[in-house]
Amino acid sequence: MKRSFIESRIEMMLAQCARHGLALPPFALWTPPQFRAERDAAQRIAAGGLGWNIVEFTPGAFATKGLSAFTARMGDWRDLARGRGRLYGEKALMLEDGQGAPHHYHVVKTEDILNRGGARLMLELFKVDYSGRRLDEPFRVLKDATMIDLRAGGRVALEPGESIVLEPYVAHSFWAEGGLVVAGEVSLANDDATDNYFLPALTPPDPIEEDIPARYVTVRDHHALLGGSP
Numbered sequence: 442m443k444r445s446f447i448e449s450r451i452e453m454m455l456a457q458c459a460r461h462g463l464a465l466p467p468f469a470l471w472t473p474p475q476f477r478a479e480r481d482a483a484q485r486i487a488a489g490g491l492g493w494n495i496v497e498f499t500p501g502a503f504a505t506k507g508l509s510a511f512t513a514r515m516g517d518w519r520d521l522a523r524g525r526g527r528l529y530g531e532k533a534l535m536l537e538d539g540q541g542a543p544h545h546y547h548v549v550k551t552e553d554i555l556n557r558g559g560a561r562l563m564l565e566l567f568k569v570d571y572s573g574r575r576l577d578e579p580f581r582v583l584k585d586a587t588m589i590d591l592r593a594g595g596r597v598a599l600e601p602g603e604s605i606v607l608e609p610y611v612a613h614s615f616w617a618e619g620g621l622v623v624a625g626e627v628s629l630a631n632d633d634a635t636d637n638y639f640l641p642a643l644t645p646p647d648p649i650e651e652d653i654p655a656r657y658v659t660v661r662d663h664h665a666l667l668g669g670s671p
Contacts, residue, residue: 443650447495450509454535461558461623476658487663489515494660509535516630534624541616545639552628555604560620567593
């Protein structure tokens with residue numbers, strides 16, 4: 442993925458968040474020099490995996506298997522066992538028409554997916570067992586305050602303002618239908634590197650092609666900007 446493409450998606454998401462009244466924290470606008478200068482804050486940002494992430498789940502298929510994300514806050518998942526601390530996280534998402542995330546599930550994380558504004562957000566759901574094998578059995582999910590019954594592979598539509606609760610071992614894909622969607626995720630604190638199980642598994646992303654200087658900082662830039670190797 443080219444840096445220029447990443448920058449264009451960040452600019453688009455900033456505009457769409459402003460359009461729908463979703464303000465992001467100031468570090469969303471930090472440049473790489475600002476990130477380096479605010480070292481204490483930058484280390485907290487990196488530790489929580491905060492900031493921009495322009496995701497292409499399938500190489501070359503960003504238009505259908507991708508999304509733009511900004512993690513605004515994330516507690517330490519290691520505090521979950523103690524039952525206190527910042528046990529929550531929050532993300533903003535942007536999905537262009539027809540674009541979304543492939544099926545995946547979590548072992549620890551429970552999350553709410555919210556449609557913050559724009560078009561319709563669609564989800565397809567089924568339960569999996571402890572090994573990640575699909576279970577062809579009915580189940581229930583909570584959509585806002587209403588419990589709904591679904592068959593394996595059932596679909597749920599979220600209009601702006603609506604949300605759904607996704608518990609562990611409920612595999613889900615989601616995508617924008619009929620236009621661009623600004624979505625959100627409110628969840629238990631989690632480690633994205635260890636609690637995202639995709640069906641099938643994803644290949645590691647290629648390095649960013651630096652065709653222009655970076656204006657914004659992405660999650661993939663943290664290590665290098667804090668003094669590590671790219």
